[in-house]
Amino acid sequence: MLSDTELRHLRRCVELAAEALEKGDEPFGSVLVAADGRALAEDHNRVAGGDRTRHPEFELARWAAANMTPEERAQATVFTSGEHCPMCAAAHGWVGLGRIVYVASSEQLAAWLAEMGVPAPPVRSLPVRDVAPGVVVQGPVAELTEQVRDLHRRYHGAR
Numbered sequence: 001m002l003s004d005t006e007l008r009h010l011r012r013c014v015e016l017a018a019e020a021l022e023k024g025d026e027p028f029g030s031v032l033v034a035a036d037g038r039a040l041a042e043d044h045n046r047v048a049g050g051d052r053t054r055h056p057e058f059e060l061a062r063w064a065a066a067n068m069t070p071e072e073r074a075q076a077t078v079f080t081s082g083e084h085c086p087m088c089a090a091a092h093g094w095v096g097l098g099r100i101v102y103v104a105s106s107e108q109l110a111a112w113l114a115e116m117g118v119p120a121p122p123v124r125s126l127p128v129r130d131v132a133p134g135v136v137v138q139g140p141v142a143e144l145t146e147q148v149r150d151l152h153r154r155y156h157g158a159r
């Protein structure tokens with residue numbers, strides 16, 4: 001079960017994903033939270049400019065490496081609207097961040113995109129545990145999943 005504070009962080013991720021969509025970007029949002037529950041940094045997808053690596057989880061991992069001690073990173077949690085892709089899961093693992101809590105799993109997202117007829121991405125979709133087995137992962141979170149699915153539907157112009 002998630003606490004109210006944890007749910008609030010996840011709701012913020014969905015808001016950030018909606019912000020990205022409004023700016024014409026893919027709807028993904030993430031928040032980096034310290035051990036005491038404080039949000040330290042947040043971001044959303046910025047791939048619309050042409051750099052397909054500009055995922056929020058990747059940005060947050062690099063922010064954590066630059067601004068946090070290894071101990072602080074290990075105790076931090078990354079909340080995110082969609083489970084980390086393999087690139088972001090690897091970055092998360094390399095910088096030694098702690099838990100991940102996501103709304104929608106990579107498996108769910110892949111199924112939704114396939115259903116909408118979106119071509120497969122150039123990088124295979126894998127669960128975080130297959131990329132960074134030491135990371136504690138929690139999700140999907142059913143009460144917010146439909147909202148995230150809806151953002152992806154809107155991005156891809158599907159109904």
Ligand SMILES: [Zn+2]
Binds near residue numbers: 088089
């Ligand atoms: Zn990613």
